[in-house]
Each structure stands twice: as structure tokens, then as C-alpha cells.
Amino acid sequence: MAALSGWWDDFFFGTVMVLKVFAASLVLAVIFGLLGASAKLSRNRAAQVLAKAYTVVFRGTPELVVLLLFYFGTAVVLTRIAQIYDPQIKFVDVPPFWAGAIAIGLIVGAYMTETFRGAFMGVAHGQVEAAHALGLTKGQTFFYVRMPQMWRLALPNFGNHMLSIMKDTALISIVGLEEIVFVGQMATAVTHKPFLMFMTVALIYLAITTVITILTWWLERYANSHLERVR
Amino acid sequence: MNFDFNLILSSLPQIAAGLGITLKLMAYSTAIGLVLAVLILLMRISGRWYLTWPAMGYIYFLRGTPILVQIFIIYHGLPQLDFVRESVLWPVLREPFGCCVVALSLNSSAYISEILRGGVLGVDKGVNEAARALGLSAPQRFIYIVTPIAVRLALPAYSNEFISMMKATALASTVTLLDITGVARTIVSNTFAPFEIFIAAALIYLAMAWVFQVGFGKLEDYLGKYTKRGASA
Numbered sequence: 198m199a200a201l202s203g204w205w206d207d208f209f210f211g212t213v214m215v216l217k218v219f220a221a222s223l224v225l226a227v228i229f230g231l232l233g234a235s236a237k238l239s240r241n242r243a244a245q246v247l248a249k250a251y252t253v254v255f256r257g258t259p260e261l262v263v264l265l266l267f268y269f270g271t272a273v274v275l276t277r278i279a280q281i282y283d284p285q286i287k288f289v290d291v292p293p294f295w296a297g298a299i300a301i302g303l304i305v306g307a308y309m310t311e312t313f314r315g316a317f318m319g320v321a322h323g324q325v326e327a328a329h330a331l332g333l334t335k336g337q338t339f340f341y342v343r344m345p346q347m348w349r350l351a352l353p354n355f356g357n358h359m360l361s362i363m364k365d366t367a368l369i370s371i372v373g374l375e376e377i378v379f380v381g382q383m384a385t386a387v388t389h390k391p392f393l394m395f396m397t398v399a400l401i402y403l404a405i406t407t408v409i410t411i412l413t414w415w416l417e418r419y420a421n422s423h424l425e426r427v428r
Numbered sequence: 429m430n431f432d433f434n435l436i437l438s439s440l441p442q443i444a445a446g447l448g449i450t451l452k453l454m455a456y457s458t459a460i461g462l463v464l465a466v467l468i469l470l471m472r473i474s475g476r477w478y479l480t481w482p483a484m485g486y487i488y489f490l491r492g493t494p495i496l497v498q499i500f501i502i503y504h505g506l507p508q509l510d511f512v513r514e515s516v517l518w519p520v521l522r523e524p525f526g527c528c529v530v531a532l533s534l535n536s537s538a539y540i541s542e543i544l545r546g547g548v549l550g551v552d553k554g555v556n557e558a559a560r561a562l563g564l565s566a567p568q569r570f571i572y573i574v575t576p577i578a579v580r581l582a583l584p585a586y587s588n589e590f591i592s593m594m595k596a597t598a599l600a601s602t603v604t605l606l607d608i609t610g611v612a613r614t615i616v617s618n619t620f621a622p623f624e625i626f627i628a629a630a631l632i633y634l635a636m637a638w639v640f641q642v643g644f645g646k647l648e649d650y651l652g653k654y655t656k657r658g659a660s661a
Contacts, residue, residue, distance in 0.1 A: 257591070257637035258630040259598030262609055266630065269622035360492075367494035371602060378497060385504060392505035399493040399501060406492040 200388045201397065207384065211377035212401055214294075215366050218376065219405075221298040222305065222362045229306025234313035248310065255307035260365050263304055268296040268372045297369030305362050312358065316351035317343065349420040356413030360406055367402070377401055435624040436631075439615060443629050446611035450636075453525070453597045453607065457532035458590070464537035469544045483541075490538035495596050498535055503527040503603045528600040536593045543589060547582030548574060580651045587644035591637050598633075608632055 236248035255263065272290040279289045290296070320343050328338040370378035381398040385391040471483035490498070506512045506521055520526035551574050559573045601610035612629035616622050 254630070254634065257595075257634045259595040259609065259633055261598040261601070262612070262626055262630050262633065265609075265613065265616075266622060266626035269616060270626070273620065273622055364494040367496040368599075370496075378494075378500070381497075381500070390508060392501065392508040395497060395501040395505045399489075399497045402494055402497060403489065403492040410492075 200390045200393055204380070204384045204388075204394075207380045208377060208397065208401065211375065211380040212405075214374065214376040215363075215401075215405070218294055218298055218301075218366050218369060218374065219363055221294070222301040222366070223359065225298055225302025226305040226309055226358065226362060229302055230309025230313050233306060233310030234317060237310060237314050238317060252307045252310050255304050260301070260304055261368055261371070264297060264300040264368055264372065267291075267300040267303075268293065271296060293369055293372045293374040296372060297366070297374055301362055301365045301369075304365070305358050308358055308361070309355070312351050312354040313347075315354075316347040319350040320346045352413065352417050352420055356409070356417075359409050359413070363406055363409060364402065432621065432624055435619075435621055436628045439625050439628045440632070442615060443608055443611050443625070443632060446606055446608040447632065449525070449600070449605060449607040449610075450594075450597050453528055453532060453600055453605075454594055456529045457536060457593060457597075460529065460533035461536035461540060461593070464533060465540035465544060468537060468541040469548070472541060472545060473548060487538045487542060490535055491542075495531065495535050496599050496602065499528060499531040499599055499603060502531045524600070524603040524605050527603060528597070528605060532593060532596060535596065536589060539589050539592075540586065543582050543585045544578065546585065547578035547580075550581040551577045580648075580655075583644065583648050583651065587641065587648075590644070591640055594636060594640065595633070 233248045233251055236244040237252075239245065268290065272288065275289040275291065276286065279286045324342055324346070325338060328342045333341065366376060367378045370376055370382070373379070377398045378395075381391075381394040384394045388394070468483050468486060471479040472487070474480060502521065503524060506527075512518065512521060521530065555573060555577065556569060559569045564573065597607060598609040600607045601613055604610070606614065608629050612625050616625045619625065
């Protein structure tokens with residue numbers, strides 16, 4: 198354990214980085230998921246096909262390939278553009294943070310598309326018709342009738358998607374983001390104690406995923422509290 | 429920036445050279461992972477705390493940490509420990525391929541044992557009780573009554589896990605293996621045409637995912653054929 202002593206602050210900042218990239222990816226995944234779900238549910242044929250292609254591609258391709266494609270692909274384009282203005286420039290990239298967040302957001306968004314779509318269809322049709330009969334507008338029906346029931350249906354899957362996002366953040370170290378796996382590699386190079394360092398990384402991840410699991414469990418209990426029987 | 433469609437086509441055969449390693453990784457990891465998963469499942473549902481708790485700890489750790497970190501612990505980390513280097517497993521753990529198989533097997537076994545547990549718990553209690561009334565012993569009930577039903581119930585979730593595992597094999601490229609992703613990364617570092625090459629790699633993975641999905645769909649139809657309604661009646 199003595200070997201760890203000089204590395205606590207690096208691991209701390211790495212953890213902060215993981216949490217930041219997690220938050221960014223989560224927001225993006227929810228946005229992509231909502232867009233995908235509304236496209237799949239729309240009557241527009243083109244939107245349906247596009248959304249279908251989106252989910253098939255991003256659920257069937259490894260996360261790492263998407264990330265590498267995104268990071269190096271944008272880097273090549275940006276470098277070419279930059280060289281038009283200044284031929285001296287060798288390499289321009291999207292910051293690994295955003296390349297990673299967008300790649301993970303796109304992948305998990307594809308899974309969320311299905312979750313949101315299922316939750317949307319899980320609300321009984323009679324409720325929507327009742328809202329219509331009461332004279333609620335489409336927007337009102339969505340926010341006051343569908344949403345309060347949808348999130349309860351989506352929650353268990355949503356919790357799993359949050360865990361996937363958290364575990365996928367480890368991949369961004371491959372394109373150079375200074376999060377905890379990256380810190381683990383740096384620390385290994387100096388101390389030659391890879392087992393200790395990567396175990397520390399694993400335990401930090403385990404702690405974060407445990408918190409997410411407990412949070413989801415707690416939210417699920419809250420969401421279903423009205424369904425619980427009186428004891 | 430000019431996008432070269434021909435480069436996608438011409439790089440496909442080169443990248444497909446990595447297909448062998450990807451498929452080999454999958455075959456070994458699926459087989460070993462399934463055996464481990466059944467062992468962990470039996471421990472988990474044994475009802476004895478000294479078996480249940482280790483199984484739960486195993487599942488908790490492997491499902492709560494990223495697979496990349498697990499590969500790094502096994503590939504970079506284990507050689508730090510002397511007893512690992514002196515153990516019988518060292519010839520396996522010395523090679524990146526062996527490390528990846530071990531990591532993928534352990535990781536998928538944790539997920540699969542939970543999937544199988546869902547299947548076992550989904551078997552109707554009455555069926556088990558009926559078997560008991562007929563005088564079948566506990567092992568007989570598990571093998572002849574519970575397992576066939578549980579397998580059918582667990583299959584859809586298992587096919588998803590199988591495809592997740594296929595995607596996880598891409599991480600083998602981080603420990604120098606030349607699987608599909610590994611070959612693609614090598615070509616990119618030479619040609620610096622990331623769009624074309626990685627899209628070609630993605631196409632191969634997509635084709636594989638499609639084949640497995642169709643295959644599992646067929647298997648589900650086959651195993652569930654007597655549950656279909658109105659076919660003959």
C-alpha cells in the first residue's frame with residue numbers, strides 16, 4: 198500500500214474526470230435516446246428508418262471501434278481544415294473528453310431509444326384517450342399523463358444504462374483522457390506495481406457503480422411506492 | 429478531405445484477417461464462461477451461505493468494474509505476483525491471448541450466471557412440486573425438469589450477452605492482439621485513413637452481430653416450438 202501514497206491526488210482527480218465524463222455522456226445519451234424514440238414512434242417513414250439504422254449500427258458495433266472512429270476520424274478532418282489556414286499545424290483533435298462523451302452518448306443512446314420507446318408504449322392507451330376526452334392538448338397529455346408513468350417503467354433499464362456508461366468511460370483512457378485507468382497506467386510505469394494500481398482503479402469503479410445501483414434501487418422504490426401494499 | 433469508398437472495399441480482406449482471432453476468442457470465452465457460469469449459479473442457488481456469499485461477491489466485483497480494467501489487471505497486473513508466475517496457469521497468463529480469454533470468460537460468466545438464475549427462478553413452482561410428487565430426486569429435478577425450461581427462458585437474454593461479449597473482444601486490441609480492431613488500428617496508423625478503415629471494421633462486426641442474432645432467433649423458435657399457439661390446434 199505504501200506504493201500508493203504518492204498517487205492519491207492523481208486518483209482523486211482521475212475520479213473527478215470520470216464523474217464529469219459520466220455526467221456529459223449521460224445527458225447526451227438521454228438526448229439521443231429521446232430523439233431516437235420519438236423518431237421511431239413518429240409516423241414519418243424516413244425518420245423511422247433512420248432511427249432503426251441508428252439503433253442497429255450502434256448496438257452491433259464495439260464501443261471501442263466507435264470511439265476510435267470518432268476520435269481519429271474527427272482529428273483527420275480537423276487537421277486537414279487547420280492545414281488550409283496554417284500548413285505548419287501537425288495535429289488537431291476534438292478533446293478526448295468530448296470525443297468520448299459523444300461516442301458513449303451515441304452508443305448508450307441507441308439502447309435508451311428502445312427503453313424510452315417501450316416505456317412510451319407501456320402507458321395504457323385508455324389513459325391517453327381519457328386525457329384526450331378531457332380536452333388536454335398533446336403537450337399536456339405528454340407531460341401530465343405519459344411522463345409520470347413513463348419514467349417508472351423506464352427506470353430499471355435506465356439504471357442498467359447508467360452502469361454501462363460508467364463502465365464505458367474506462368475506454369476513453371485509450372484516446373488519452375486522464376481518468377483513472379490512465380492514472381493507473383502512469384502509476385504502473387513509475388512504481389512497477391500494476392496489480393496494486395489496477396486493483397485500485399477497479400475498486401474506485403466498484404464504489405461508483407455501487408452508488409449508482411443503490412440510487413436506482415432507491416428511486417425505483419420511490420416510483421413504485423403507491424403500488425406497494427399496506428403492511 | 430476525400431472519402432474513399434474503394435479503400436473500404438480494399439481494406440476489408442486485410443481486416444478480415446483478424447476475424448480468426450476474434451472468433452477464437454469468442455469460442456473459448458463462450459465455452460469457459462458458460463461452464464463457470466453454471467458453477468457460480470449452482471453456488472448461488474445452493475442455499476448455503478459459505479457458497480452463496482463467494483458467488484455473490486464474484487458477481488458483484490465482475491459486474492461492477494469495466495472489462496477493460498479486468499483485462500489490465502490480468503494482463504499487466506498478475507505477473508507482478510510471484511505465485512502466479514510459478515503456478516500451472518502461467519503458460520496461459522503469459523500470452524495476451526490467454527489473458528483475454530481468461531478476462532472475457534470471467535466477465536461473461538458473472539453476467540451469464542445471473543441470466544441463468546433468472547431462468548431458473550422463472551420456472552413455475554408447480555412443475556417442480558409435481559416432479560417431487562413423482563418421486564424425482566433433487567439432482568434429477570434440476571437436470572430433467574428445471575434446466576430445459578430455464579434454458580428456454582434465459583435464451584433471449586443470453587443472446588444479448590453473447591453479442592455484448594463479441595463487442596468486448598475488441599478490447600483485446602489494447603493488449604497487442606491483432607483481432608479485427610487490432611488489425612484496423614495497425615492499418616490506420618500506416619494509412620491514416622481512420623474513417624474508411626474503422627467503418628470497414630464496424631461493418632464486419634455488424635455482419636457478425638446480424639448472423640448471431642438470426643441464429644439465436646432460429647434457436648429460440650426451435651426450442652419454443654411447442655409453446656406456439658394455434659399452429660396445429
